[in-house]
Amino acid sequence: MIGDGRIREIRWMFLLIGGVLIGRLVQLQVVEHDFWSTEAVKARSRSWTTPSRRGSIVDTKGRELASSESVYDLQFRFGDFRKGTQAGRLMLAQYLLSGERVRIGDVLSTPTRVLEHLVPLTVAEYRSIEPRQRRLDLCTYVSWLRGKESSSELIEFLNHAPPDELFCRPLVEEWNAIADTVSVEAHFVQELELRLGWQPGELTQRMDEAIEWIDERVLIALAKRGDVEDRAFEIERELHREYDYRPRMAARNVPHNAVFELMVDPQRFAGLVPLEATRRVYPEEDETCALLIGWVGGPSEELLEQSRRHQSRLDTLLVKPEIGHEDAREMTVLREAIRETDYRAEDEVGRFGLEATYEDLLRGRRGYRKVETDRLGQVVRVLEEVPATPGMDVVLTLDRRWQQVAETILDQQAWTGSFVLLELPEARIRVLASSPRLTRDDIRQHGFADPRGQFAGHPRAYGPYFPPPPGSVVKPLVAAMAISQGVLDPDETLFCNQNRLGPDNHPVRCLGNHQDVRVGPAITKSCNHFFARLAIRLGYEQLFHWMEDFGFGRSTGFASLDLQEPRRLFPPEVPGTMNQRERGERNLMVFGFGQGAIDDVTPLQVAASMAALAQRRYVPPVLVERIGERKTVRSEGDPLEITPEVWEQVVESMRQVTLPPDGTAMPGRQEGLDLSGYDLATKTGTPQIQDQEDSSWIAGFFPSKAPKYAFALLQEHTGLHGGDACAPVLQQILQSPPMHDLEQLARRGDPP
Amino acid sequence: MRVRGFKKIPWSVILLTSVLVATGVAFIRSSTMGTALEGWHRRQILSVVMGLPLFLLAAALPSRFLARSATPLYVLTLIALALVLVVGVEINHARRWFAGPGGFLLQPSELAKPVFVLALARYLEFRPEPNQWHRLIGPLLLMLPPFLLIQAEPDLGTAMMFAAILAGMLYTAGTRRWYFGAGLLGALVLFPLLLSSPLLKDYQKERIRAFQLSVPAMTAQAKEARHRGDTSEAVRVEQQVRDLKRKSGYQSYFAQVSIGSGGWFGQGVGQGPQNRLKYLPERHNDFVFAVVGEEAGLMGSSLLIAGFFLLGALLLRIARGTRDRFGRLVATGAAVALVTQAMANMAMTMGLLPITGLPLPFISQGGSSMMSSLALVGLAVGVGRSRLEAEPFLYRVSRAEDAFAPQVSDGRQRLTPR
Known part of the structure; x- marks a missing residue:
């Protein structure tokens, strides 16, 4: 007969494992609680600084001699573009199918050319695409094109469909709808180019250049990996996941009306991200008191060095084995300085005249915003907000x-x-x-x-x-x-x-x-x-x-x-x-x-x-x-x-x-x-x-x-x-x- | 007799199972709120409803009938496991499911567990104690087909559960302890080889490698390197941490973040930010324990662990309470299957084991898992219920097998022919 002892031993073993698990729980939830809580906050919060408006310099009657206007920089993020727009999805589908990049301008102007490649594809042709990951990715992009979140349905179909069946028959019916959506996207880009005062196709060309830059980096990184022939696609894919989300500057000093729609609805054209900034402007009609008022320019190496020193000091404090009360206070001060007052490469600094003389009062203080986002990056709530303090206006006695x-x-x-x-x-x-x-x-x-x-x-x-x-x-x-x-x-x-x-x-x-x-x-x-x-x-x-x-x-x-x-x-x-x-x-x-x-x-x-x-x-x-x-x-x-x-x-x-x-x-x-x-x-x-x-x-x-x-x-x-x-x-x-x-x-x- | 039988129903097991199921429904509701999966707790209730007939059948059918059905069921299961590789639905690079009507997916590997418990119990019932090497071959051969078929899906976690069930039942059946010690040692030695073996897919190998790394330890290591002034080392380790968080260790990292941020009492059901903001992957099924950890804290999670331990203990008490060898093996097998899987899932979620895709019995969303778990409990309940009724039969059977009945003397089980 089976001995009770063995069963009892199993029970003891359960108890032992349970004890180990509870021990691990204590480690995670009590001993390492602070670490994981910090990680949790880090993971779900995003923060950025908001620019401060530089104070104006005005004459005795309030007429502007120097002022700052809000401008926007327009960044391009390929990762968001290829996922979030029909043009991007078409572009990627074509790339996965043929291994060649189509230019964005071509996709926007003639989306049907890509669809013409995609729609007649048969199941047998699809199955011949290697490696498997490329096939699966193609399914994903085609599913997204069709507005489906998951590609499982398409993959399921492809696993069982006869070889001469069309790869994705519904694409035939949805051909017009997809082409229409791309037309809307193309129209948006054209309008944007018009508002920017650019030649038609200039924006898409810059976006293409950004993609070329990414492709080059990927190729260089791929070459550094050495002989990876069998896993080349997977590594390339991994590298793209890394590089495709690095923003590239598409345009600087973009007027507000040009990016208004993108500000209101970022999904209007995913991948184009407007970022707020300010730019110094002087009266356009002449250069009145140019020598006296002076001008702004980029920060000097000295000023940037100060920021680096602060960062370096903060890093040193962060890695101290034990952080004391004084250290914590210093860290707070340093964090604030780095966040709000230290100069950054993109800042405007008074280099000459009154702009330089009153730099400390004119520049103001950057604001800070910390938000909680979900996994997709959607802002759920604002956790912390320090509004930017605008610089002081300098009123001169001049007329x-x-x-x-x-x-x-x-x-x-x-x-x-x-x-x-x-x-x-x-x-x-x-x-x-x-x-x-x-x-x-x-x-x-x-x-x-x-x-x-x-x-x-x-x-x-x-x-x-x-x-x-x-x-x-x-x-x-x-x-x-x-x-x-x-x-x-x-x-x-x-x-x-x-x-x-x-x-x-x-x-x-x-x-x-x-x-x-x-x-x-x-x-x-x-x-x-x-x-x-x-x-x-x-x-x-x-x-x-x-x-x-x-x-x-x-x-x-x-x-x-x-x-x-x-x-x-x-x-x-x-x-x-x-x-x-x-x-x-x-x-x-x-x-x-x-x-x-x-x-x-x-x-x-x-x-x-x-x-x-x-x-x-x-x-x-x-x-x-x-x-x-x-x-x-x-x-x-x-x-x-x-x-x-x-x-x-x-x-x-x-x-x-x-x-x-x-x-x-x-x-x-x-x-x-x-x-x-x-x-x-x-x-x-x-x-x-x-x-x-x-x-x-x-x-x-x-x-x-x-x-x-x-x-x-x-x-x-x-x-x-x-x-x-x-x-x-x-x-x-x-x-x-x-x-x-x-x-x-x-x-x-x-x-x- | 009927009244006595009714009294013999292990209500505590049923009650505890109900509590676990209810907990699962609550946390599935919490983890799917505000997502495309909102309302999936109802599907979980539906799974319970679908699992109840299995539970009742397993609990009500006579032990001997189940024993006799074990072999055909085993064969049918093998066929299903083979078939799923051909006609199954592929999700996330794995082919484990049969597609049913209304989007219902049936995972034969889950249902194979109670069947394997029955089949193994049936195999061991009339055989001598497996306390010699050659007597282990039969049980191993019994385990191997489902193991290999499931691993081919691929589903290493579920496949390993069969090994665990086998080990648990062999141990109960009297296999010498040092065999297990040797097996464990062998596993430890073979572990590095496994990382380079073609048996594992790349992503499985990556997960195993990621499991070996600890984010807090590496963060501390990077910090220490920076303090030391060894910037290159610090940068290297920080890059490793970033890679770990983003790639292979992503799921494990976020699971630990969720659990760790729960603290003593958690953030409240439905209030866990990691869960609410969808940072936690697979939070309604394989990683549901991380939701428990975040929202119920140390107290709630410990209670859940205690709940599974208690369930295991109750099932083992049923095993000890019956003199039927088959029943003992079945109840022990059920206990081992349920508790080992639960503990493996929790250990995996807490970063103690590599991520393998094992659901948490009764808690994780999933119809097949629920049906399988209820069937296992049902089998044990059936054993408990039929203790008295089975006695005459057991007596008869045990007489027939008297020659192989193990005797206990000086602490060791021996095969003592009479």
Whole structure:
């Protein structure tokens, strides 16, 4: 008889196996629970970042100088195409049948050509297809063509059907339906090409190129595997499963209307996947303030390196045997940085101008979206979402239309130059124009390679070139300070003998023989000898001190929001030079009328000095009105020791500059020149630079009695007197239609 | 007598089987919700309904009748197994099913199990203890035809079940223990050869190779290599892990992910994300235990394991409770067939065995499996039910076979002629 012992032993064996299974359960569900839970979340969740819109740069009236628009990149995924479209299925069926790829364009235009191969296929012919896997795949694609999920029915039929039977008889009846669906797909592609502004067939050609790329990779990988003849198809199939889902870029910067349908219904044409991105755009009609606003480009290697460093640090932490509290915190920070703030190769980065200066505020922060998907990739729910933070808008004090006018007029002149217009009392920069007017492409191509600044790509209003000295435009400044501080009596006369002042070999020249001249006419007539003698009286230290009070020899910091946190502009603002080393009597004399020790100044500095005179207070000019919600923080300015009486006297003499009979910019000096109708307080300047033609200035403010605007206009190396070269340009700017309000203000002498 | 017979019906077995069947229906409903297979739990109920006649027949037919029918049934089964290779439906590269009306598929290899139990019991019933090598030849020859035919489908898992049933019944019949030890050792030695043998299809070999790899261990290995600074090793192992997850180890990996993420109490029936989001392959049939693991957690899964153990124990108690050699062998065979298959399925799902395509008795969706399992339980119930009724007959038979009745002395069974 069978022993009970054996049966009991079997029971014990069951118990033992059961125990092992429960042990394994404990291992999986308790000991390794965290690991598997993480794997589960990883497996069913997908995450991606959403681009942040880069902040706009706008003028004082909200007109855009730089903005970002949403664009889409269009990717092509062959794996989805061959499975999800009738054209793709036909293409694959043909490939499995003949081993040759048909071009997508051909399938879309004449699907019946593939059907003509497929439909007459007999069961015997089908059975002759080798290897077996190829046959099964063909069945799968034909079943999909017919809208069937599974190929088992077709395989079953093929196993039993007589050899001369048609491979798939229903295809005959469904011929038209399949061809119609492909026509709809073809129509969609044609419309897309139209919206993209492409030639017919261009999109399908790119898709074909993507497939060729995949085929090449597969062939290379296949060749590396060596002798796999018997399993070649299976390996190729395996490789295709790997490569076919690698997205290839079909089109960049695709407009929204082109991909709208695909966004709404991705199944409209499976395989074409739109991805959201943003692109920087600048006003199309011109390149207003191109140098100042700058541009964006790809991130530098340095910036990318930072991202790599973060990733590397994170990898190091991830593989630490024990992760402590601090490590976990650091990992969170690093993950966030990598996800949201670190630069990626496809990012736009401010490379020049304000785009670079305010890169950190303009760029915003990428968003993040984590979703749960089912096995087919359909989003089931959103697990985590951090919306993208758009970059801050930078609002400038500039007036884009005025800027345009100034740039255009400057560009029309025979000389390079600059025009700066400040609105008082805060010295808001309304115009900061430089000529020649360069496009972004010019700068990108030529850069700043020439150290002498011969390439005119520098922003002359403030940038790193070799600006001229201020010349006579400093005379009213010196006079106002000298009289106010009692160094000069307003009625005192100083003698001008034209060429006979200073050393014999290098005498200080004056353009006119003014004889005994008082300060007022000396300003109006721009007498050099008067100011040379005054300079001797004042001495170097006093003049340096006053020039500094008027803002020469130091950066204005105009592009910073807050002067306590100065920002580096690209290219940087030049501070100008006051040369305190080369002293001597002659140098001191020419210093009195804005040359010699004062080597160079920028037009912005000259305009700021005029604003300082106009208000008897130096206020640093400001370009940035606000960034996001942050408004400009500026000081009240530094008051200048100029009494109102002296100010009025100096202003009166400056008013005479544009008036006959003695003004250096009076009507008639040049054809058509007549600024006499305007209430301007101006001063011209003709600085001399060794071995170069004289440059020309006109600077001042208006209305003269209640100044609202200060300006400086420079024309370089004209060889002409300041008034002759610059006054007509100033007149042209004032009289151009967009400046109408400004012109009215200047003409009437009161605010509009 | 009738009342006593009624009392002798092993209700506990029937009750436990019912609980298992109900559990199966619940989890099939959970695993097919929101999919194209939604409503397949009703098909499972239909399978139970179709299996009930088999259960009743197996439980009600006299033991001797079943014994006499074993040989013709065995022959018929072999014919069916051969026929399915010719006219069967091919699904997923395997030809295991006869197509029936209304999309119903009949898997003869499943129904072959109770038949094989009967045939083997019948063979061993009147033969001496198979405790010598040459006495094992007969049972092996009995197993070989269905084994080879099923492996040709191919269906290694089901084929191996025949080997398990054979081993279990031979052990019960008294085969020496060291034969099993030697067999096990031989299997271990031959295992590497199996990987290069043409007996196995490529995908079967891949599954066996994948089973040998552990994702957590490899992940830790890659992490350790990175920590060590051995990037090339780390990349190599990470690639292996990726391949494992995507290719050969895909099913096993996702099954373990589902079970592992279940934790102590699971995510709730119908709430398991891996199941709900369709990540788990074959979740309504071969991998239904992973759904149990994810949704019922350690507690629920352990209960299920305990349930199968209890079922096995109850069937073995029936075996011990009868003096009929045939009945003992049948009940033991049924217990071994059901419990071994259940445990093999669960071990496979948990990554302890290579993936072989074995359904979990009573739980996995599948008509043939349900009918086969109910028939096996029915056979055991029949043995239990007929214990008293069979006694006079058993006595008669045992007298006739007295000469070969094994005697128990000093712990070893011996063939002691009287």
